[in-house]
Amino acid sequence: MSSSQPRPPSQPASASFLNGLLAAFKSVFFYVLLGNYIGISALAYEFGFSLTWMVFCTVLIWAAPAQVILISTLTTATLLEVALAVGLSSARFLPMVAALIPTLKAEHTRQTHLLLPSHLTAISVWVEGMRMLPQLPREQRISFYNGLGTGLLSAAVLGSLIGYALAARLPPVLATTLLFFTPMAILMSSARNNQTLIDRLAFGLGLVVGPLLAAQKVKLDLMWTGFIAGTAAYAVHRLREAMR
Amino acid sequence: MSFAMEPYLALLLIGFLPSEAWRWLGMLVGRGLDENSEIILWVRAVATALVAAVVARITLFPPGALAAVPVEVRLAALGLGFLAFVIFRRSAFAGVIVGEAVLIGGAAALAQ
Numbered sequence: 034m035s036s037s038q039p040r041p042p043s044q045p046a047s048a049s050f051l052n053g054l055l056a057a058f059k060s061v062f063f064y065v066l067l068g069n070y071i072g073i074s075a076l077a078y079e080f081g082f083s084l085t086w087m088v089f090c091t092v093l094i095w096a097a098p099a100q101v102i103l104i105s106t107l108t109t110a111t112l113l114e115v116a117l118a119v120g121l122s123s124a125r126f127l128p129m130v131a132a133l134i135p136t137l138k139a140e141h142t143r144q145t146h147l148l149l150p151s152h153l154t155a156i157s158v159w160v161e162g163m164r165m166l167p168q169l170p171r172e173q174r175i176s177f178y179n180g181l182g183t184g185l186l187s188a189a190v191l192g193s194l195i196g197y198a199l200a201a202r203l204p205p206v207l208a209t210t211l212l213f214f215t216p217m218a219i220l221m222s223s224a225r226n227n228q229t230l231i232d233r234l235a236f237g238l239g240l241v242v243g244p245l246l247a248a249q250k251v252k253l254d255l256m257w258t259g260f261i262a263g264t265a266a267y268a269v270h271r272l273r274e275a276m277r
Numbered sequence: 278m279s280f281a282m283e284p285y286l287a288l289l290l291i292g293f294l295p296s297e298a299w300r301w302l303g304m305l306v307g308r309g310l311d312e313n314s315e316i317i318l319w320v321r322a323v324a325t326a327l328v329a330a331v332v333a334r335i336t337l338f339p340p341g342a343l344a345a346v347p348v349e350v351r352l353a354a355l356g357l358g359f360l361a362f363v364i365f366r367r368s369a370f371a372g373v374i375v376g377e378a379v380l381i382g383g384a385a386a387l388a389q
Contacts, residue, residue, distance in 0.1 A: 061369040061370050061373060064373075065373060068377075076342075082284065086285065086288065089285065090288055090292060093288065093289070093292065093293040093297075094288075094292050094293055094297075096296055098331070098335075098340070099292070099295075099296045100292075102340075103291070103292045105340070107291075115287075115291050116290070116291035116295045117295070119291060119292055119295045119296055120295030120296065120298070120299075122296075123295065123296035123297075123299050124299055125299070125324070126299035126303055127299045127300075127306065128303065128320050128321075128327060129303060129324045129327070129328075130300050130302075130304055130306075130307055131303040131306040131307035131310065131320050131324075132320045132321040132324045133303075133307065134303070134304060134307025134308060134310065135307060135310045135311060135317055136312060138308075144304075144308070147304055147308075151300040151301070152297065152300060154300060154303075156328055159324075159328075160328070206381065206384050206385060206388060207381065208342070209342040209343050209384070210343070210346065210377060210380045210381050210384060212335075212340060212343045213335070213339075213343060213346075213351070213354065213376075213377065213380050214373060214377065216331070216332040216335040216336055216355065217354070217359075217373050217376040217377070218369060218373050219328060219331065219332050220332050220355065220358075220359060221358070221359065221362045221367075221369040222369055223325070223329070223332075224362070224367075225367055225369065227325065231318060231321075231322050232321070232322065232325050234322075235321075235322040235326040235329070236325050236326065236328070236329040237329070238326060239326030239327065239329025239330045239333070240330070240332065240333050241333075242326070242330070243329060243330030243331075243332075243333040244333045244334070244337050247333075247334055247337070247338055254334075255330050255331065255334070256327070258326055258327060258329075259324065259326045259327030259330065261326075262322075262326035263320075263322035263324070263326040263327070264319065264322070264323070266322045266325075267318060267319040267322045
């Protein structure tokens with residue numbers, strides 16, 4: 034396999050993976066996810082799920098909003114309702130992964146090598162990855178992203194363990210506010226990431242259109258917000274290009 | 278039949294599958310896109326707007342017990358946290374710490 038490659042990678046995949054792990058530990062999201070998952074697992078404890086279940090839930094779903102929905106509705110709603118709510122909340126992964134793949138893959142990347150990075154994609158990993166990947170040689174990107182995702186996912190697992198250890202003793206106010214770590218970190222990291230007009234506009238419009246649609250109880254409000262605000266931002270970008 | 282189902286089977290069928298399917302679809306869509314194409318700019322704008330909508334939704338329509346913290350406190354936490362982020366040379370750490378302090382302080386003060 035190595036003989037067919039035109040040029041050897043400048044560093045082995047394990048080194049890129051390690052760099053990704055280190056980037057995860059340096060990211061604000063590592064600590065934010067730790068706090069956030071302490072909050073979520075306190076919720077799971079309250080609803081009577083075991084620690085093992087909570088760890089599987091985190092590793093398999095790896096999406097905080099979907100996990101909160103699953104944990105808090107599994108005991109009360111019908112299975113179809115729960116599946117639908119989980120599916121709607123995770124629809125954001127479609128455009129996120131679609132935008133990630135072209136940055137991630139090299140010329141001869143196999144489809145199967147994209148499965149793990151796709152699974153590891155969560156907002157935190159995506160936001161950090163989209164900023165860091167373009168600075169890396171193409172052949173290192175998948176291993177780096179896998180390291181980054183594994184590092185951030187391990188923060189969530191660690192948070193789940195701590196959450197169960199503390200659950201009975203955690204003051205409710207603290208458990209509650211831990212859930213708020215995530216939106217704050219997303220807001221700030223995105224502000225740091227979004228350097229182009231189109232990205233800034235898309236983010237700003239999303240902040241405004243999102244609540245408007247949610248207040249109207251529009252079905253699939255997140256998807257519609259992405260579509261409307263994203264398309265508007267893109268249209269402004271095209272207009273500006275045309276006027277140059 | 279709601280909770281009679283094995284919790285792990287439920288996790289796989291109504292937790293993992295409905296969520297993971299979107300990642301698989303994203304893979305299929307993304308495979309055909311060129312990094313320097315116009316359409317990828319649009320897809321990225323859609324994804325970015327979606328991420329913003331998640332922030333707005335958790336702040337204004339929060340999950341679980343977070344709803345017990347008044348919306349004014351939640352908005353103040355987000356706003357002051359962002360201000361700290363800007364003041365402290367775009368440090369996300371500073372912003373998150375200040376925002377969380379405002380949220381805990383505000384919630385505790387109102388709980389009394």
